Amino acid sequence: MGRLCFGVDLGGTAIKLGLFDSEDGLLESWEIVTRKEEGGSLILDDISVAILKKIEERKISKEEILGVGIGVPGPVTSDGYVNSCVNLGWGRFDVAKELGNKVGMPVKVGNDANVAALGEMWQGGAQGYQHVVMITLGTGVGGGIIINGKIWEGVNGAAGELGHMPVVYEETETCNCGKKGCLEQVASATGIVKVAKRLLNETDKPSSLRRVQYISAKEVFDAAKNGDELANDVLENMGEYMGIALANVASVVDPEIFVIGGGVSKAGKILIDLIQKYYKTKTLFSTKNTKFALARLGNDAGIYGAAKMVLS
């Protein structure tokens, strides 16, 4: 048995915790509720209590524990400060130091999307690689940049904010970030649905989606698999912008592998094939063979990556 550590994934609804062994990996995972009341001031206490209870329950001696890693839903600047997690009510403060004082162990902190990328590098879709870009296609689009096996958070904590690459020049609607034409507006689950609805409204093309009451990204993928032309147009549009965005990423950091995660990635190989088709036409010849993989850890990527911050 190796040494132990805790990985914490702090979300807006639930806090996921994992106890990890440096050799055997995940030993146990559990969840507690995120109490957002009182400006989010109860959260670190709750995490601390959950960890200390687990230590007592398992009769672990403190010498066995390397520390705690935590992924938070907000930017972490290069000085280690967490810079306002709007969903939690948090402003700017040193989460690692405050949680460290409560648990009496070293704590490392990272942005949740970046931490998930590290998790996928350690035990997921990018296992065996050291230079990884993860892009997460969920309600929004996020990402994480791993260079030499380590998260690069960026000076303002904005490295890997791939959802806000300005790639859709003709976009007329405003993104949640306040800009127009972000990748997220066409490549997130929400964006896919929005583009589908737009095409359904603006064209007379027959489509099985016209009979669907609540259109989701999954419905669009399913329709495309069944040969629906309009659904296919929506996905080709998404694939082309993803190809452009990842070609841009390759020209900046030239990684070994792109890992595609988030709810949309449940579409599987069809999604990878779609993105890769456009990527290869958009990227410089020397980066055409960059690998693509699906994320494998799902919602556990956060606790794996958080633990890996402590172990590496």
Added chain:
Amino acid sequence: MGRLCFGVDLGGTAIKLGLFDSEDGLLESWEIVTRKEEGGSLILDDISVAILKKIEERKISKEEILGVGIGVPGPVTSDGYVNSCVNLGWGRFDVAKELGNKVGMPVKVGNDANVAALGEMWQGGAQGYQHVVMITLGTGVGGGIIINGKIWEGVNGAAGELGHMPVVYEETETCNCGKKGCLEQVASATGIVKVAKRLLNETDKPSSLRRVQYISAKEVFDAAKNGDELANDVLENMGEYMGIALANVASVVDPEIFVIGGGVSKAGKILIDLIQKYYKTKTLFSTKNTKFALARLGNDAGIYGAAKMVLS
């Protein structure tokens, strides 16, 4: 006096060499011709002879010398191999090892654009910063990515190949790289001239450029400064694509500072203002205040950066 090292900038026409002191900086620089005959096989010998002669001439003892840094005009992969410098006739080989054997000292090698970025970080426009993106607007467009004070070359040596970001969707001509719509096609000196000629041919707009026999990027900037509307359109077009490209870069690596170099950067503050105007509208709010600076070392950036690889 500190310790000494050599910085070498290997170009297609000339090889620039510098002798540096870790405390006092550049002590002396000189040039030799690049002999490209015999498949480029004479080049490393010539560099070695130049360095050993200088050591003898200055009566330097080998113990005083930390090593040699060299920037080469081709990709350097993450394993340290130089991967075909087409201009020199070189294939793939371990330049650091071969030159090291000849001079009998440690050698570090980097791609010339990346090495120039490191030079600007050490003693140029990005002095005092650790996380730097340099973009060089010359005949082509190149770049370099510095994270934590070190060059990130990329897995295929393509990190910082910012000239080939696919940003110009309506471009119909083919770039030197074989793709269509690269940043280089609108933002290099060549690209600026090409867009100016296109506008002169395709519109009837009056312009002082219609009276110029040989249009250069400098003529376009000069005309714009004098209020020429067509020249101004060319530069606004360039500024918008540069703003988009650097916003993309910020969403990937989120640096402290962008340094703009190359011949086009001689236009000065007008260029920075132009790019920054568009950058601020395209980038995520948290990266709006990323600094911009002009490169300061000109053609010396290469030898400075090469020396810095050895010193850091």
